[in-house]
Amino acid sequence: MSTADRLIESTRELLWERGYTGTSPKAIQQRAGAGQGSMYHHFAGKPDLALAAITRTAEDLRARAEEHLCAPGTAIERVTAYLRRERDVLKGCPIGRLTQDPDVMADPRLRAPIEETLAWLRQRLAEVLREIDPAPEAIAATVVAVLQGGYVLARAADSVEPFTAAIDGVLTLLAAR
Amino acid sequence: MSTADRLIESTRELLWERGYTGTSPKAIQQRAGAGQGSMYHHFAGKPDLALAAITRTAEDLRARAEEHLCAPGTAIERVTAYLRRERDVLKGCPIGRLTQDPDVMADPRLRAPIEETLAWLRQRLAEVLREIDPAPEAIAATVVAVLQGGYVLARAADSVEPFTAAIDGVLTLLAAR
DNA sequence: GTCTATAAAATGATAGAC
DNA sequence: GTCTATCATTTTATAGAC
Numbered sequence: 001m002s003t004a005d006r007l008i009e010s011t012r013e014l015l016w017e018r019g020y021t022g023t024s025p026k027a028i029q030q031r032a033g034a035g036q037g038s039m040y041h042h043f044a045g046k047p048d049l050a051l052a053a054i055t056r057t058a059e060d061l062r063a064r065a066e067e068h069l070c071a072p073g074t075a076i077e078r079v080t081a082y083l084r085r086e087r088d089v090l091k092g093c094p095i096g097r098l099t100q101d102p103d104v105m106a107d108p109r110l111r112a113p114i115e116e117t118l119a120w121l122r123q124r125l126a127e128v129l130r131e132i133d134p135a136p137e138a139i140a141a142t143v144v145a146v147l148q149g150g151y152v153l154a155r156a157a158d159s160v161e162p163f164t165a166a167i168d169g170v171l172t173l174l175a176a177r
Numbered sequence: 178m179s180t181a182d183r184l185i186e187s188t189r190e191l192l193w194e195r196g197y198t199g200t201s202p203k204a205i206q207q208r209a210g211a212g213q214g215s216m217y218h219h220f221a222g223k224p225d226l227a228l229a230a231i232t233r234t235a236e237d238l239r240a241r242a243e244e245h246l247c248a249p250g251t252a253i254e255r256v257t258a259y260l261r262r263e264r265d266v267l268k269g270c271p272i273g274r275l276t277q278d279p280d281v282m283a284d285p286r287l288r289a290p291i292e293e294t295l296a297w298l299r300q301r302l303a304e305v306l307r308e309i310d311p312a313p314e315a316i317a318a319t320v321v322a323v324l325q326g327g328y329v330l331a332r333a334a335d336s337v338e339p340f341t342a343a344i345d346g347v348l349t350l351l352a353a354r
Numbered sequence: 355g356t357c358t359a360t361a362a363a364a365t366g367a368t369a370g371a372c
Numbered sequence: 373g374t375c376t377a378t379c380a381t382t383t384t385a386t387a388g389a390c
Contacts, residue, residue, distance in 0.1 A: 022278075120335070145325075
């Protein structure tokens with residue numbers, strides 16, 4: 001892996017763990033095993049590096065969601081597989097957490113991939129759920145919100161239990177509909 | 178309002194807007210119109226002031242939830258009133274947002290009011306929803322998660338629309354159950 | 355109680371040698 | 373490309389006068 005790649009991967013990890021404001025160039029360099037000069041040679045600065053990291057994380061999120069959403073099975077089976085797939089629940093959503101970072105949301109370039117990724121996810125879930133409902137947009141928003149909110153509850157409780165309960169609850173409601 | 182009160186209120190605002198890591202003592206002092214010496218006279222430091230601010234915000238959140246949850250009406254009417262009450266949707270949840278702040282979650286004293294508040298909310302919603310379901314715990318977790326996740330989607334989109342859609346979706350599912 | 359002065363450390367970079 | 377200075381600013385306080 002090249003130095004530039006190691007810098008991006010270190011930034012992805014630190015943005016996930018500590019957010020943008022909580023992540024210093026120095027911490028990125030140390031985790032990547034690179035010096036200051038090296039980082040500023042490959043990237044213009046912290047925002048530039050963050051953009052590379054966020055873009056890669058966003059692509060990753062879409063690809064892994066699509067794996068389950070385009071699989072064979074009924075709409076409910078595919079949504080259930082997506083919601084119940086293995087996750088680092090206590091780490092939260094690497095994209096959703098960035099919505100709480102005011103410096104990220106204030107920068108249109110950093111903000112765009114976050115906005116687009118969550119909009120894509122809503123729209124993609126709506127396509128799948130159209131199989132069981134002619135106007136599934138609101139329910140698709142609910143499903144994405146349960147996921148994002150489930151992470152929040154799990155982090156607050158330091159336990160996956162509230163996350164699992166929230167997912168179980170929405171799947172129960174979907175099944176009874 | 179006393180200087181100590183102004184410091185606490187300024188901290189509450191800044192924690193909501195910028196989180197713990199993104200809020201400096203200097204910013205708190207400026208917003209409160211107080212000098213450094215004044216702040217350190219009333220509070221031991223940033224964590225001590227944050228604890229006072231978070232405690233007050235947590236109490237406020239509970240009181241305003243309880244207003245709707247203990248009102249007259251059916252369970253669905255009370256939950257609907259709570260979910261649809263007026264909110265600063267684009268600012269997000271002042272308690273839930275702190276779950277993304279690693280320095281807050283690493284400090285047991287700061288973390289406790291967040292954990293307790295969201296656990297209380299789940300439990301309180303479960304009590305209300307027991308009217309329509311003998312085992313409402315999972316659905317209560319879903320409702321709280323939709324709220325927290327709705328804030329995330331709204332901030333990502335810079336629009337209240339996804340929040341409103343997510344709430345509408347879960348209320349539709351609850352009504353059809 | 356509030357103010358100003360001081361300060362060690364971290365932050366986010368730039369400069370220039372190699 | 374990578375490294376080691378160097379640097380202005382911010383952060384998070386402490387000290388002591390008033």
